[in-house]
Amino acid sequence: MAWEVLSAIGTIAFAISGAIIAMEEEFDIFGVYLLGIVTAFGGGAVRNLLIGVPVSNLWEQEMMIQLALVSITLVFLFPHRLLGQWNRWGHFFDAIGLSAFAIQGALHAVELNLPVYAVVVAAVLTGSGGGIIRDMLAGRKPLVLKVEIYAVWAAMAGLLISVDLIRNDFYLYILFTAITVLRILSYTYKWRLPSRKITSV
Amino acid sequence: MAWEVLSAIGTIAFAISGAIIAMEEEFDIFGVYLLGIVTAFGGGAVRNLLIGVPVSNLWEQEMMIQLALVSITLVFLFPHRLLGQWNRWGHFFDAIGLSAFAIQGALHAVELNLPVYAVVVAAVLTGSGGGIIRDMLAGRKPLVLKVEIYAVWAAMAGLLISVDLIRNDFYLYILFTAITVLRILSYTYKWRLPSRKITSV
Amino acid sequence: MAWEVLSAIGTIAFAISGAIIAMEEEFDIFGVYLLGIVTAFGGGAVRNLLIGVPVSNLWEQEMMIQLALVSITLVFLFPHRLLGQWNRWGHFFDAIGLSAFAIQGALHAVELNLPVYAVVVAAVLTGSGGGIIRDMLAGRKPLVLKVEIYAVWAAMAGLLISVDLIRNDFYLYILFTAITVLRILSYTYKWRLPSRKITSV
Numbered sequence: 001m002a003w004e005v006l007s008a009i010g011t012i013a014f015a016i017s018g019a020i021i022a023m024e025e026e027f028d029i030f031g032v033y034l035l036g037i038v039t040a041f042g043g044g045a046v047r048n049l050l051i052g053v054p055v056s057n058l059w060e061q062e063m064m065i066q067l068a069l070v071s072i073t074l075v076f077l078f079p080h081r082l083l084g085q086w087n088r089w090g091h092f093f094d095a096i097g098l099s100a101f102a103i104q105g106a107l108h109a110v111e112l113n114l115p116v117y118a119v120v121v122a123a124v125l126t127g128s129g130g131g132i133i134r135d136m137l138a139g140r141k142p143l144v145l146k147v148e149i150y151a152v153w154a155a156m157a158g159l160l161i162s163v164d165l166i167r168n169d170f171y172l173y174i175l176f177t178a179i180t181v182l183r184i185l186s187y188t189y190k191w192r193l194p195s196r197k198i199t200s201v
Numbered sequence: 202m203a204w205e206v207l208s209a210i211g212t213i214a215f216a217i218s219g220a221i222i223a224m225e226e227e228f229d230i231f232g233v234y235l236l237g238i239v240t241a242f243g244g245g246a247v248r249n250l251l252i253g254v255p256v257s258n259l260w261e262q263e264m265m266i267q268l269a270l271v272s273i274t275l276v277f278l279f280p281h282r283l284l285g286q287w288n289r290w291g292h293f294f295d296a297i298g299l300s301a302f303a304i305q306g307a308l309h310a311v312e313l314n315l316p317v318y319a320v321v322v323a324a325v326l327t328g329s330g331g332g333i334i335r336d337m338l339a340g341r342k343p344l345v346l347k348v349e350i351y352a353v354w355a356a357m358a359g360l361l362i363s364v365d366l367i368r369n370d371f372y373l374y375i376l377f378t379a380i381t382v383l384r385i386l387s388y389t390y391k392w393r394l395p396s397r398k399i400t401s402v
Numbered sequence: 403m404a405w406e407v408l409s410a411i412g413t414i415a416f417a418i419s420g421a422i423i424a425m426e427e428e429f430d431i432f433g434v435y436l437l438g439i440v441t442a443f444g445g446g447a448v449r450n451l452l453i454g455v456p457v458s459n460l461w462e463q464e465m466m467i468q469l470a471l472v473s474i475t476l477v478f479l480f481p482h483r484l485l486g487q488w489n490r491w492g493h494f495f496d497a498i499g500l501s502a503f504a505i506q507g508a509l510h511a512v513e514l515n516l517p518v519y520a521v522v523v524a525a526v527l528t529g530s531g532g533g534i535i536r537d538m539l540a541g542r543k544p545l546v547l548k549v550e551i552y553a554v555w556a557a558m559a560g561l562l563i564s565v566d567l568i569r570n571d572f573y574l575y576i577l578f579t580a581i582t583v584l585r586i587l588s589y590t591y592k593w594r595l596p597s598r599k600i601t602s603v
Contacts, residue, residue: 145229195233252458346436397425
């Protein structure tokens with residue numbers, strides 16, 4: 001089923017993004033695997049926790065874990081001089097992963113009859129949570145909070161799903177495509193949300 | 202009941218504190234909401250986790266979430282030049298929140314017949330946990346661990362409640378007031394706990 | 403039973419390591435206790451979460467908590483000029499703790515019939531998780547991800563236990579000794595895993 005495929009692509013993309021950042025930070029091979037796995041599964045772990053599903057359910061996704069491990073291995077072995085290009089592809093897959101995981105997280109929460117707030121939070125955390133944990137482990141400020149519009153698209157997916165506008169597969173695919181494209185546009189054209197700076201007192 | 206009111210004030214105060222720090226760190230509007238919500242509810246999430254209550258119970262506090270969202274919106278829209286004053290009020294509300302949440306956390310743990318250690322930890326984490334997560338997401342060292350006496354007041358509340366000294370509402374109010382005042386005094390007069398510096402080897 | 407003793411030594415060692423880092427970072431006495439406790443119990447908390455055991459089970463280990471509190475107190479009161487030596491002993495106990503906790507975590511996961519992946523992750527997180535949380539709270543990059551071979555030994559313990567090679571007490575003791583010695587050798591002779599640096603794009 002196509003949904004599994006999307007989910008697999010998301011897992012792969014996030015695993016790759018974690019592995020690349022670990023290599024940028026000069027982690028050893030163990031750190032590369034750890035950061036790849038955490039990025040791919042961290043968002044789902046936090047979501048399960050917040051919506052009351054056992055975190056240990058993650059272990060039933062054996063195929064996803066194998067996909068992540070294979071992806072990280074390929075990134076680690078990949079020829080050096082092509083990695084700049086990987087980084088560009090990484091952003092593309094990351095957008096797909098954000099979109100697929102946000103929609104999954106929202107559907108998960110809707111099935112449990114959680115209120116709108118919880119559905120939106122589940123979408124945001126499943127889509128962006130892995131990246132937040134990744135950045136904190138890598139000693140970086142979580143970029144997702146500062147740069148081009150990112151988690152808002154996940155929130156939008158959660159909102160649309162929670163108000164029952166989108167339920168059948170066809171509309172889910174359209175939503176998935178729209179969120180992915182909007183994220184890529186945000187990144188390409190540096191769309192930003194308003195912010196207000198205040199001076200520390 | 203007054204207890205709900207105190208809890209609401211605590212939620213509002215922590216939400217405001219998170220929003221202010223997010224603006225100091227130049228997060229966009231999404232980051233401001235995220236940090237406000239995390240500061241207001243993070244402590245409770247960690248506490249639930251540690252004392253064996255489902256974290257998803259947080260979603261039943263719909264009114265609290267609405268209060269937090271409204272508070273953050275007001276902070277974001279607030280006129281720039283008054284924000285210095287907000288910061289001062291933020292410390293005041295933060296003290297109230299620390300006190301109210303520490304007492305709540307301790308009572309929660311006592312109801313579950315947990316040992317003294319767990320009650321003290323629940324008080325400390327509910328009172329200060331949101332701020333610790335807030336500082337880590339903002340890329341700051343958790344200030345609560347370094348500056349004027351803070352979490353110790355939460356620990357004291359937990360200890361007094363766990364040894365059964367304080368149970369009826371009247372004494373709880375006195376404890377709440379005392380903890381709030383002690384925290385404000387700590388901040389105003391820069392009370393510090395002893396520390397011992399050792400040189401890294 | 404000797405297993406309890408090893409576990410106690412691990413708890414003591416991690417509590418000491420957290421307390422020493424807190425003092426290096428100039429935390430106050432409260433911060434010293436907090437970081438000591440978090441280092442000693444954080445790994446187990448994350449493991450319980452991931453393998454579906456209630457985190458609150460930690461509170462049943464009252465003796466361990468008391469041991470940790472006493473250890474931290476002794477470190478805090480210890481004469482200044484001897485602390486350099488403590489640091490050296492800290493590494494020794496840390497190796498014991500890593501080994502004992504990794505084996506415990508793996509056995510825990512095996513009892514729950516979790517797949518190999520989960521057993522290895524449980525071993526790694528129980529052995530190294532407390533130190534990762536410690537470093538993040540102290541505002542340091544998690545050293546375990548960068549320096550001499552560390553968590554890999556925990557992963558190896560998990561792997562050996564999960565494939566049923568090692569189950570009876572005698573082999574567990576041999577494994578415990580081997581992991582401890584390998585970690586000490588890694589540290590002493592600066593064994594490192596391969597790493598690949600890529601330039602940030």
